[in-house]
Structures are given as C-alpha cells and as structure tokens.
Amino acid sequence: MGDVDEQSDLAGFSTRAIHTGQEPDPTTGAVIPPISLATTFAQDGVGNHKGFEYSRSGNPTRSAMEAQIASLEQARYGMSFASGLAAEDNVLRLLTPPHHTGGRRVLLGNDAYGGTFRLISKVWTPMGIPWAAVDLTDVDALRAEWPDDTGMVWLETPTNPLLTCFDIEAIAEIAHERGAIVVVDNTFATPYLQQPITLGADIVVHSATKYLGGHSDVVGGFVATSNDGFAERIAFTQNAAGAIPAPFDCYMVLRGVKTLAVRMDRHCQNARAIVDLLVGHPAVERVLYPQLPDHPGHAAAAKQMSDFGGMVSFQVAAGREAAMRVADATSIFTLAESLGAVESLIEHPGAMTHMSTAGSPLEVPDNLIRLSVGIEDSADLVDDLAAALDTV
Structure with a gap:
C-alpha cells in the first residue's frame, strides 16, 4: 500500500507526477526508480526487514507507483491491482460481513461500463449483493427515493459510454447521511481533471489501463482513499487475494503518469x-x-x-x-x-x-x-x- 507524504501535496500536479515516490536510487543515483523483479527480500533478523518481505505483499516499484497516483488523487493511500475490474472487485468486498453490517445494495447509475455492470450483477448479486440502476442526475429524486438497504453508491462521472456527469459533492452528502460508501470511477476524467475525494467521495477507482498508462501497452487497476479503515481492508484483500500487478506493469504506469x-x-x-x-x-x-x-x-x-x-x-x-x-x-x-x-x-x-x-x-x-x-x-x-x- 502506497502511503503519501503530506508534504508532496504542496507541489503542483505535474511535479508530483514526476517526483512523488520516485527519489533517485540511493545506490546508483538513477533518476528513474528501478524495476524490482525480486519475489522475496532478505531480512536482517526474523521480522526485521527494510519494508518488503514478499512481492505479493509489497514491491518497491509498486510502492512508488501507488504513492505517485494517490498523491495526484489527493488521497492518503493508494493500492494497485492487476486490472481495473480486480480493483473494483476488491472495493465491492467492503460490503461483505463481518466488517460491514449495514445495507448491501449497490446504487449504480443507469449508464455505466459494461464490465462493471457484469461484475456487480453476475458475480456479486448471486452472492447477496443486490443492485439498482437509478438516475443519479436527479439529486432530489435520489434523496426522496433512497432505497433503505443501500450500502454503496457507485458513480462513473463522466459515464461510459454516454458521458453523463453527476454532482459528486451533492450525492456524497446524501449517501453519507444514510451511512453509504461513495465510490467514484475516475477513469474518464483522470485526477488531472477531477479529484473526487476532495468532493466527498470515500474511494476512487481507476482502470490504469486507460489514461494513466496512456499508451495501450499495460493493464492495471488502482484504488485511492483517505479512509484508514477502508485502506486497511482493501490492502489486506490485495495481499490475501493476490490480484496484484507485476513490477514491469507498475513501471509502465509510473512512466505513463509522468506525462x-x-x-x-x-x-x-x-x-x-x-x-x-x-x-x-x-x-x-x-x-x-x-x-x-x-x-x-x-x-x-x-x-x-x-x-x-x-x-x-x-x-x-x-x-x-x-x-x-x-x-x-x-x-x-x-x-x-x-x-x-x-x-x-x-x-x-x-x-x-x-x-x-x-x-x-x-x-x-x-x-x-x-x-x-x-x-x-x-x-x-x-x-x-x-x-x-x-x-x-
């Protein structure tokens, strides 16, 4: 899990994209973080390591990329995954017991990426996570007709493929009054054009395959949050379920985000x-x-x-x-x-x-x-x- 140094947020967007999490290599002076292909890391004593034990649990190249993108989203934590749908799948696990005891329904806009819809309706609904498609442009109707069993509001803004846009701040206010988690898929806007966490979103997801990578040569996913509890649970599942990106994929996203x-x-x-x-x-x-x-x-x-x-x-x-x-x-x-x-x-x-x-x-x-x-x-x-x- 990439944790962001609060001081990094003082710099401008492109400065953070190029420098956050990417200090020159202390051994060689290389200005680009090396691709660490190691699967395991030597320990000075039992439990005494330099921050890395096993590459599924953490990898230096991955940590650099996680800190970089989390900083751009103005989030405290960033976690990367093997694909955008793997990232979404890990976020949806927040609705499962024993940690979650409230509503379990996902409110989804009536326009969304087909893969997200398939994941929710065909994978998670049979496991007890219902969904509903609603017009999220009508904030008053959302407030008046809110389903009581809602546990999560899932926003794409702009949506895929109709490019409808939703008021993140207004929807987050309604959702939080009712105890629901607000997730924003920021793939289309990117953190350069929009930072949902500053508008009240709890979690941001990305298909890093798209604008973050930017060159049609890497598949990846990303989750950003400033919520300590959500970050801890998502990072636990990232390690436990293991849908992590390879170090070279992390390097490719690191390079793409710079521009x-x-x-x-x-x-x-x-x-x-x-x-x-x-x-x-x-x-x-x-x-x-x-x-x-x-x-x-x-x-x-x-x-x-x-x-x-x-x-x-x-x-x-x-x-x-x-x-x-x-x-x-x-x-x-x-x-x-x-x-x-x-x-x-x-x-x-x-x-x-x-x-x-x-x-x-x-x-x-x-x-x-x-x-x-x-x-x-x-x-x-x-x-x-x-x-x-x-x-x-």
Missing part, C-alpha cells in the same frame, strides 16, 4: 475539434460531450472538472447499420475496444464494450458510436471522421 497532464490537455483540445465537426452534422442525431450546455450533467461537470475530457460519443441518424459503417470507415481512428491512449479509437458500444448490458436498464442506444480522441494532429482526426460520416 498525464500534457496528454490530457491535448486530448481535450482534440475532442473539442471533433465536437465542432459533429454538432449540426446532417449524419449525426445527437452529440454527447460534457461541455455542451444541453448535455446531461453539464452543470456538474463545469463545477467539478477543470476541462471536459477526451471522450466523445454520438448517435448516427440513420441507425445501427449506418453507425457500424462509420466505425468501419475510419483510417486514423482505429476500430478497437479500450480508450485513453495516445492513439484515437472508435467503437460501437452496443456490439463491443457494452454487450453485457443488452436487455438491462443500462442498455445503450444501438446507433451509438464512442470515440477515444487521441493526441494526433486534430486536423487529421477531423478529416478522417468527416470522411467516415460521408459514407452514410
């Missing part, structure tokens, strides 16, 4: 150029992007995000088959799942990342296209997508 700020600036800039193309285009029925004044949760996004992100979704006016033709017709946008990397990606969520939501309250429109806008030259991206839209 997170400059990448996110370019992602946001390019996304705005794409939105300018799509708004009013005759082939487009609707554009989904948090900066647009009529976007669901625009006010929440403007309040809690420093910019609006690199994800753009839109609905093709001519329907499902036309949407699939657009997804097939690009040359710079790569037809692929995942998101958040330097290269631009295009996908059809209903047939790809969100197939598991079919027939549920979270089912996505069948004419929806999701774009992960990369950091290529914006003019090339605009021309590529414009040509693809011309096919319909």
